Amino acid sequence: MIPDKPQKKVVERIGETFPYLFENADKIIFNQSYTEIPLLKSFESFEKENFSDLLRILCTLGSLNLANEIKTDEKNYFLGEKLRIRKISNTKSSGLLTAKVTPQLENDQKGKSIIDIMDGTTKLFQMEMDYFIIDETSFKRIFESHYHAENTDDFTTSLPNTSIEYLSESEFNITVDEFTRNHCSGHFDNYQIVPGVFIGKCILKNIFKFSADIDLEIDNLELFLNKAMPINTVFNVNVKIMHLSKNLRNYKCTVTDNTTQYGYYFITFKN
Structure with a gap:
C-alpha cells in the first residue's frame, strides 16, 4: 500500500516565500471562522513609512487565510486587487498588537480578507483586501514576461x-x-x-x-x-x-x- 502524500502546509500553497514572508508565518494555526495572530510589536513599530510594513504582514495573512479556505494542496497566487485600511479608534496604542483575520472566499478565483488590528480589546484599524486568486499554471502564463x-x-x-x-x-x-x-x-x-x-x-x-x-x-x-x-x-x-x-x-x-x-x-x- 502506497502511503498518502503528506499535505503541504498552508504557507507552501501561496506565492510568497521567505525572506519576504514575515517571521513565524509557517507556524500559524488556523481556526474555523477566523484566525487571531499576535504581531509581537506595538503600533510604534509601524508609524510613518513603517505603516507599510504592517500592510505587508496583513496582506500575507489575508492570503494565508484564503489559501486555508480553498482546501487544496495546489499552490495559488493571491494578487491584491484593492486594499483599504481605515482607523477605527483614536485611542493611543499601549501594548502589543494582534490581527484578527476573517476570510471570505467568493469562489476559486476571487476572495476577500477582513482584518481587525487590535490592541487588547480595542480595535485600532480595520483592513479589507480583495484578491484575485490564480492557479500556478495560469500565473506562469500570465506573467511569463x-x-x-x-x-x-x-x-x-x-x-x-x-x-x-x-x-x-x-x-x-x-x-x-x-x-x-x-x-x-x-x-x-x-x-x-x-x-x-x-x-x-x-x-x-x-x-x-x-x-x-x-x-x-x-x-x-x-x-x-x-x-x-x-x-x-x-x-x-x-x-x-x-x-x-x-x-x-x-x-x-x-x-x-x-x-x-x-x-x-x-x-x-x-x-
Whole structure:
C-alpha cells in the first residue's frame, strides 16, 4: 500500500516565500471562522513609512487565510486587487498588537480578507483586501514576461533612493529609483514583480518628508493597482494634495513610468 502524500502546509500553497514572508508565518494555526495572530510589536513599530510594513504582514495573512479556505494542496497566487485600511479608534496604542483575520472566499478565483488590528480589546484599524486568486499554471502564463529562471538568495532590506520635485504647495512628484531582484526576493519567487507595499513605503516616506513641518497621522489608505510593477524600472509618482477639512487632507498618488500607469494610492491624514 502506497502511503498518502503528506499535505503541504498552508504557507507552501501561496506565492510568497521567505525572506519576504514575515517571521513565524509557517507556524500559524488556523481556526474555523477566523484566525487571531499576535504581531509581537506595538503600533510604534509601524508609524510613518513603517505603516507599510504592517500592510505587508496583513496582506500575507489575508492570503494565508484564503489559501486555508480553498482546501487544496495546489499552490495559488493571491494578487491584491484593492486594499483599504481605515482607523477605527483614536485611542493611543499601549501594548502589543494582534490581527484578527476573517476570510471570505467568493469562489476559486476571487476572495476577500477582513482584518481587525487590535490592541487588547480595542480595535485600532480595520483592513479589507480583495484578491484575485490564480492557479500556478495560469500565473506562469500570465506573467511569463516577468519570469527569471535563476534563483537569488540575496535580500536587500534598504529600498531604492527617492527624490522629490516640488511643484506647488499642493502638488509634488516623487522619483523612485530602480528596484532589483534582491529587493523583491521571496515575493513571487522567480517573478520579478515589485510589491505594492514597497512602493507605498517610498510614497509615505516622501509625504512625511514633504510635510515635515506638519504633524501628520495616517487615518486611512486605499490602494488600487491595475498592472504588475516590474523591477529595473524608474517609477514616477505624482502626488496631489486635497484639503478635506481643517484637520483632514488627502494625498492622491499616481504611479507611472515613462509609458505605463500602474495604479493609485489614496492616503488620508489627520493633522
